[in-house]
Amino acid sequence: xxxxxxxxxxxxxxxxxxxxxxxxxxxxxxxxxxxxxxxxxxxxxxxxxxxxxxxxxxxxxxxxxxxxxxxxxxxxxxxxxxxxxxxxxxxxxxxxxxxxxxxxxxxxxxxxxxxxxxxxxxxxxxxxxxxxxxxxxxxxxxxxxxxxxxxxxxxxxxxxxxxxxxxxxxxxxxxxxxxx
Numbered sequence: 001x002x003x004x005x006x007x008x009x010x011x012x013x014x015x016x017x018x019x020x021x022x023x024x025x026x027x028x029x030x031x032x033x034x035x036x037x038x039x040x041x042x043x044x045x046x047x048x049x050x051x052x053x054x055x056x057x058x059x060x061x062x063x064x065x066x067x068x069x070x071x072x073x074x075x076x077x078x079x080x081x082x083x084x085x086x087x088x089x090x091x092x093x094x095x096x097x098x099x100x101x102x103x104x105x106x107x108x109x110x111x112x113x114x115x116x117x118x119x120x121x122x123x124x125x126x127x128x129x130x131x132x133x134x135x136x137x138x139x140x141x142x143x144x145x146x147x148x149x150x151x152x153x154x155x156x157x158x159x160x161x162x163x164x165x166x167x168x169x170x171x172x173x174x175x176x177x178x179x180x
Contacts, residue, residue, distance in 0.1 A: 002105070003042075003043065003044050003045040003105070004044060004045060004085070004087060004088075004089045004090055004091050004105065004130065005044065005045050005046040005047070005048070005084075005085045005086065005087065005090050005091070006040055006043075006044035006045075006046070006047050006048075006090065006091040006092070006093065007047075007048050007049070007050050007065070007077065007080070007081035007084065007085070007090060007091070007092050007093075008023065008033060008036055008037075008047065008048070008049045008050065008061075008062075008093055008094075008095045009050050009074055009077040009078070009081075009092060009093065009094045009095055009127060010022070010023040010033065010049050010050060010051040010058065010095035011050055011051045011052055011067065011076065011077055021051070021057065022095060022096045022172065023036070023049075023051075023058075023095030023096060024057065024058075025096075025172070025178060026178065027098065027172065027178050032095060032096050032098060032172065033049070033058070033061055033095055034061075035098035035099075036093055036095060036097065036098060036100065037061060039093075039098065039099065039100025039101075039104070040091075040093075040100065042102075043091075043102070043104060043105040043106075044091055044105065046063075046086075047061075047062040047063075048062055048063045048064070048065045048081075048084060049061055049062050049063070049064050049065070049095070050064075050065050050066070050067065050076075050077040050080050050081060051064060051066070051095075052066050052067065052070070065080055065081075065084050066080070067079075067080050068080050068083055069140060069143055069144070072143045072148055073148045073150075074094070074127050074150055075139065075142070075143055075148060075150055075153060076143070077092070078092050078127075078129075078131065078139060078150075079136060079139045079140055079143060081131070082131060082132075082133050082135055082136035082139060083133075083136050085133050087133065088110070088132060088133060088134070089110040089130055089131060089132050089133060090130070090131055090133060091104075091105060091108070091129070091130050092127065092128070092129055092130075092131060093127070093128050094125075094127040094128065094171060096171045096172045097125065097127065097128055097169055097170070097171045098170050098171075099167055099168050099169060099170045100128075100168065100169070101164050101166070101168050104128075104164075105130065107162050107164070108129065108130035108162055109130065109160065109162075110130040110131055110132045111129070111130070111131050111132055111135065111154070111157050111158065111159040111160070112129060112130055112159055112160040112161070112162050113125060113126040113127075113128060113129035113130075113154055113159055113160075113161060113162070114128040114129065114161075114162055114163075114164055114168075114169055115161045115162065115163045115164070116163070116164050116165075116166075116168045116169045117163075117165060122161075122163060124151065124161060125169045125171075126150040126151050126154050126159075127150060128169055129154070129159065131159075135157055138156075138157060139153060142156065
């Protein structure tokens with residue numbers, strides 16, 4: 001099985017959570033990032049964490065890479081992942097997205113992003129995607145034009161939505177979410 005490199009997006013400000021590093025917040029007794037890494041098991045090659053600030057806080061989880069074009073939201077991290085990865089593609093996952101399916105990489109075909117069934121409707125998770133590294137110049141131009149919408153860029157590059165059934169791609173937006 002092909003094992004692309006992976007980047008965990010951990011650069012958000014977590015304002016709805018009260019601030020801080022969301023991937024380091026605990027759910028079910030462990031930091032969220034550990035759940036993400038567990039979900040990657042056997043599916044990816046090299047792993048990096050995309051975040052700014054003191055690299056020591058993520059040192060035990062992998063190499064830290066900082067945004068090459070800061071202040072552009074999650075797409076800053078995707079761009080950094082595309083520029084960091086060696087090879088043809090890179091898997092990108094938000095640092096607060098747990099319950100990754102064991103066939104995530106197998107089913108994604110670059111460019112594509114995940115979707116899951118939530119309350120009877122399909123919900124896109126564009127920050128969980130497999131992206132060709134060749135898209136880096138396109139994404140840089142998109143960001144430099146002032147655009148920031150992840151789905152807008154995904155549509156521009158013809159990314160396909162890949163649907164996964166079951167309890168997958170859970171993410172966290174409030175402190176209460178961490179209690180369940």
